[in-house]
Amino acid sequence: MTKDRLAAIDIGTNSIRCIVVECNKDGSFRILDDEKDTVRLGEGIAETGEISAAAVARAEAALTRMHKLVTGLKVKAIDAVATSAMRKSANGPRLVKRFSELLGSEIRVISGDEEAALAAQSALRNFDTHGKRFGVIDVGGGSVELITAQGVHVEEFYSFELGAVVMTEQFFRVDPARDSDYRRFQKHVREIIKKQLDGDKLVLPTLIGSGGTINAIAQMALQLRRNPVESVHGLEVLRSEVVHLLAMLQRRDIKGRREVAGLSPDRADIIVAGVGLVDTMMELFNANTLLVNAHGVREGMILEAIKRRGMAPEAASPRSWRESVISFGQSCQMDDMHSQQVATLSLALFDQLADHFGLKKRERVLLEAAALLHDIGYYISYHSHHKHSCHLIRHAELFGITPREREMVAVIARYHRKSLPKKKHDEFQRLTVKEQATVGRLAGILRMADGLDRRRCFAVSGLQCRVEGNLVQLVLSGAEDLAVELFGASAKRDLFEKSFGVQVLFVTQAACAVTEKEL
Structure with missing residues (x-):
């Protein structure tokens, strides 16, 4: 069709x-x-x-x-x-x-307000903003738009004639930029913004940014981290990184800026004004985090066009990270029932182990996402489907999950079967040491949970964890014989035992009942 x-x-x-x-x-x-x-x-x-x-x-x-x-x-x-x-x-x-x-x-x-509204539509579609106070900025060559919002409710639109091209021509005629020129530029930006805000002091802990300058900041920040991801969309950039980038760019002439890793040469002449503007706005609004929206105004235009032309009931917007993950999984023809069962068992394990091993709340989200998507590699082929799952997840756009988290979810899913993490595995080596430790634990949980649904018939209806020293006992319950599930989980306990530094013992509730009766 x-x-x-x-x-x-x-x-x-x-x-x-x-x-x-x-x-x-x-x-x-x-x-x-x-x-x-x-x-x-x-x-x-x-x-x-x-x-x-x-x-x-x-x-x-x-x-x-x-x-x-x-x-x-x-x-x-x-x-x-x-x-x-x-x-x-x-x-x-x-x-x-x-x-x-x-x-x-x-x-x-x-108008500037219409431009701001389009940027806001895109931001709300791509980021989980529920219960959060934030601002949306779209940095262009001629103007900069600001939207203030709380949760999913947009408050005010502002448009400032402070774009990177305009500001470069007005303040940065000498290369490299002189400190005196930068101070005049910064003073001008502050005055224009404060005047339009009419004296109101905005506190926006997070800014969601779009436009060429924002994407350039993200690409340069990734190069400095030497920890690349597949896409800058959803990337979190700290104010400290923006400050560092600005100082580095100010020291260089245009030839030097064209050689900066991650910066497109055709933006080298206007980048000081662009990054300086973002830094000044983050300072003014006490923003410590910049979230990168790689879509911005153009996506807002598409959303508006779909509505206006009646091409669909309403442009679909994900409501939560979980809905986004499930939607992506279904687009890859995932086995819904098996995926949900593995997720349920994974979370049951996680919740009972969390306090004892210091597992964090956000790690639970990564585990659930990986559990739901662990088998989507079947969409490509059964053979090496764990690697295919990793590849598909790494290139997915998942609402409410940052690029670094997406990398971790992909690697967690990759280790639900076959070999354990090795130095020759590029996806694992791209992670930091801390991320590798987290991935090892979460993949260990997922690996065992997948074994517990070996027949994909949901035989395990419940489990209990008992931790005693370096021994973790898992008591399984179900309405039928669980011999296959016990075998499946036991064969896949290796990563769990290695990552948590424990030994795992599997028993069934029925076996426990017999033992207690004999005693």
Whole structure:
């Protein structure tokens, strides 16, 4: 059955981006293509008041190519918006008409508040914000949008003319940036934000950020950590890391900045202003954590387009990390009943061992996610399906689970069968020593739980853990003979015993009852 396709084109001050998606009837969608071109429409606007002829030529070339792309992909509709540069330039209205003819679709010039609302939609779709106080920032070339929110309730929209291109042209004409110029820039940013907030002091412990500058910060932070993940989406970047990156970038000239690992060379000239802006906002709002939303405004446009065009009842949004995990598992044709049983047994083990071994609450989430997804590798092949599960999970986008946590979930699932962790296993070696210890324990639990459902008939209905010194006794109960389950779990107790430093003894409730009766 042919599915409808949509394209969203965001004509920004620094770059033009085009995303093409295929829509499902439930409102969800998958990305088919994502194209970007750095055209710098905002170049020189502060001096001339107009978008330059050179920038127009670059934009026309980019839009012509994108039009060919979406035509070839047979999209049903194109939704295109233009932001700060088009809002500010004197020749903006004429260019909107001209660019619309190139695309064969009308381009809407949206306000800062509308831009902020699109970024907020994307953030709420991708992050678990229930009960949390936070802000959403979208950092562009011409403007910066801020949204304040509590839980799932958006409070205020703000738009500041503080984009990375505009600020670079206004304050950083000397390379490398002079300390005096940076202080003037920082003072200006603070004054503009405080003035628009009308004296209100915002405390936003977490900022969810989108836009090119945010993605660049995430990529550079990953390189500094030397602990890469597959995607920056959902990455947690600390304020201390932003401060460190800013200091490093300020010391370098543009040639040196182009050599910074993780930074695209075409952003090297505006990155000091971009990172400086993020640092100043984090300082102003007492934010210690920056969460990276790799989707942002374009995803918000897709969500709006799906609703507006009636292509689905409503764009689907995950309500919890668990629903997201189950949805992903079902897309890989997971065995729901077996997965749920293994998760139930895993959590029963975890809960009874937690106090004695100091297991943490968040580790329970990782274990449950890995238990639900441990067998999705069957989607590729039975043979080496534990490795396939690891690969699929590493590349998944799981709501409410950070990229580092996703890496751990993938490796936990990988060790539910076959060999124990080894130095030659790349996925395991990418983890920190602390993460490796956690993965070993959680994978040890999952491995035994999987053995306890060896026949996939849910024979084990309950279990009790008894810890005495270095001995862990597991008492199993069920309505039928559990010989196969005892064999399955016993054969897979190796990682548990190694990780916890214990020995495991399996007995059945029926056997215990006979022993007690004899006594």
